[in-house]
Amino acid sequence: MNKRKMRKKELKLVVTFHTTADAMAMEKVCKEQEVPGRLIPVPRVLSAGCGLSWCTELEKREVVSHAMENAGIEMEAMQECLV
Amino acid sequence: MIYMDNAATTMRKPKEVTEAVVQAMNSIGNAGRGATEAALSASRIIYNTRERLSRFFHAENPKQIVFTANSTESLNIAIKGTLNPGDHVITTVLEHNSVLRPLYECRDKGVELTILPSDEKGNICYEEMENAIRENTRAIICTHGSNLTGNMVDIHWVGNIAKSHGILFVVDASQTAGVFPIDVQAMNIDILCFTGHKSLLGPQGTGGMYVREGLAVRPLLCGGSGVDTYNMHHPQEMPTALEAGTLNGHGIAGLNAALKYLEETGIEEIEKKETDLMRRFYEGISQIKGVKIYGDFEAEKRCPIVTFNIADYDSSEISDELFVTYGISTRPGAHCAPLMHKALGTEKQGAVRFSFSHYNTEEEVDAAIEAVREIAAD
Numbered sequence: 001m002n003k004r005k006m007r008k009k010e011l012k013l014v015v016t017f018h019t020t021a022d023a024m025a026m027e028k029v030c031k032e033q034e035v036p037g038r039l040i041p042v043p044r045v046l047s048a049g050c051g052l053s054w055c056t057e058l059e060k061r062e063v064v065s066h067a068m069e070n071a072g073i074e075m076e077a078m079q080e081c082l083v
Numbered sequence: 084m085i086y087m088d089n090a091a092t093t094m095r096k097p098k099e100v101t102e103a104v105v106q107a108m109n110s111i112g113n114a115g116r117g118a119t120e121a122a123l124s125a126s127r128i129i130y131n132t133r134e135r136l137s138r139f140f141h142a143e144n145p146k147q148i149v150f151t152a153n154s155t156e157s158l159n160i161a162i163k164g165t166l167n168p169g170d171h172v173i174t175t176v177l178e179h180n181s182v183l184r185p186l187y188e189c190r191d192k193g194v195e196l197t198i199l200p201s202d203e204k205g206n207i208c209y210e211e212m213e214n215a216i217r218e219n220t221r222a223i224i225c226t227h228g229s230n231l232t233g234n235m236v237d238i239h240w241v242g243n244i245a246k247s248h249g250i251l252f253v254v255d256a257s258q259t260a261g262v263f264p265i266d267v268q269a270m271n272i273d274i275l276c277f278t279g280h281k282s283l284l285g286p287q288g289t290g291g292m293y294v295r296e297g298l299a300v301r302p303l304l305c306g307g308s309g310v311d312t313y314n315m316h317h318p319q320e321m322p323t324a325l326e327a328g329t330l331n332g333h334g335i336a337g338l339n340a341a342l343k344y345l346e347e348t349g350i351e352e353i354e355k356k357e358t359d360l361m362r363r364f365y366e367g368i369s370q371i372k373g374v375k376i377y378g379d380f381e382a383e384k385r386c387p388i389v390t391f392n393i394a395d396y397d398s399s400e401i402s403d404e405l406f407v408t409y410g411i412s413t414r415p416g417a418h419c420a421p422l423m424h425k426a427l428g429t430e431k432q433g434a435v436r437f438s439f440s441h442y443n444t445e446e447e448v449d450a451a452i453e454a455v456r457e458i459a460a461d
Binding site: 017018019020021022023024025027028038039040041047049050051052072074 | 114115116117118123126127129130133144145146309310311312313314318320321322323
C-alpha cells in the first residue's frame with residue numbers, strides 16, 4: 001500500500017487563545033462575518049501546551065483583527081507560522 | 084402517577100431535551116480536547132449553551148458562565164472561593180444545606196456568620212439584613228426562593244443593599260431559575276448559582292454559575308483544562324478557571340435544548356401556569372379541617388410550592404399514603420432546610436411538599452385536593 005504524504009505546509013496566520021470559550025467565540029464570529037479559516041490544534045512552534053487556534057490566510061490579518069475587536073474576543077497572540 | 088415533586092427535580096422534560104442528549108451521546112467528542120469535528124461539535128454545543136445562559140440571566144458575556152454539576156457545587160465554589168478567615172457573611176434561615184453546610188465549614192475556619200431569622204410566615208426582615216452589615220462583611224448569600232415554603236426573597240432589594248455597602252451578593256437560584264426572570268446586572272448579583280434539572284428543565288448533573296466580570300473566585304478543583312498543559316497551575320481565565328476536567332457535554336446538550344424550549348415558550352407563560360396550579364391547590368386544601376399550610380400566600384409572587392401538615396400526622400406517613408393509595412408523588416421530611424423547619428416549628432413532624440410543573444394539569448391538582456381531603460377526614 002502506498003503511504004500518503006503529509007500535506008505540504010504553508011505559511012498561515014494563526015491566532016491563539018487563553019480558553020476554549022474564546023476559540024469558540026472566534027469560530028462563531030468568523031462564520032457569521034464570513035471570515036475564512038478554521039480551528040486547528042495549536043501548532044507546537046506557537047505554544048507547547050494544547051488548545052485550539054484559528055488558522056486563516058496571511059492577508060486576512062486586518063479582517064480578523066477587526067472581527068475580534070468588534071466582538072470583544074480576547075486573543076493570546078496572532079502569529080505567522082507554517083501550518 | 085401524578086408527579087408533584089418538581090421542586091426536587093422536574094421529571095417531565097420537553098422531548099427535545101431527551102432527543103438532544105441521545106444525539107449528543109451518539110455524536111460528540113470531548114470539548115476543548117483537539118480540533119477534530121467530534122471535539123469541535125462538543126465545544127460548539129457547550130459554547131452555544133453558555134451563550135443561551137448568558138442571555139437568559141443577562142450576563143456581560145458568555146465567558147462569565149461556568150458549568151458545574153449542580154447548585155451545590157456552584158455554591159461550594161462561590162462560598163469557599165470568596166470567603167477568608169476574618170470575613171463576616173450574612174445569610175438567612177431560609178437556606179438549603181447546600182448554602183448552610185459550606186458556610187458552617189467556613190465558620191469552623193474563622194469566618195463569622197450571621198443567620199437572619201424569619202417571621203411566622205417564613206419571611207425575612209429586610210431591615211435586619213441591612214443592620215447586620217459590619218465593617219468586615221464580605222458577602223450576603225441567600226436564596227431567591229425557599230425550597231420549603233416557596234416564599235421568595237426580593238433579590239433586587241438585597242442586591243441594591245449589597246452594592247451600596249460594597250459587599251458581594253451571592254444568590255441561590257435553585258428554585259427559581261427557569262420560572263422567574265433573573266437579571267444579574269440589574270439585580271447587582273455577583274455570583275448566581277443554579278441547577279439545570281429543576282425549572283430549567285435540563286438533565287440531572289447539569290448546573291452552573293454566573294460570576295461577575297472581574298471577580299476572582301478561587302477554584303474548588305484544578306486539573307485538565309485543554310489548554311496551557313505545561314503550566315503547573317490551572318489557568319486563571321474565565322470560564323476555564325472554574326472548570327476542571329471533562330464537562331458533562333451530553334447533559335449540557337440537553338440543557339441547551341431545554342433553554343431553547345424556555346426561550347420559545349416564554350418563562351412568563353410557565354410562571355403563570357404554575358402559579359395558577361399552585362393557587363388552585365392552595366384554595367382547594369386551605370379550608371380542609373386539620374390542614375396547616377406554611378408560607379406566605381399573600382405575597383404577589385411565590386414559587387409554585389404548597390407545603391403543609393395534616394393534624395399531627397408524621398409527614399412521611401401522609402406522603403406515603405398519597406403515593407401508595409393515590410399515586411401522587413410528593414416530598415415529606417425536612418427538605419435539607421433545617422433552619423426553616425426550626426423556624427416553623429416543624430422539626431419533628433417535617434412537612435408534606437407539593438410542587439408544580441407547567442406540565443401538571445388542573446385535573447391532577449383536583450385529584451390531589453380530593454386525596455388530601457380524604458386523608459384528612461380519616
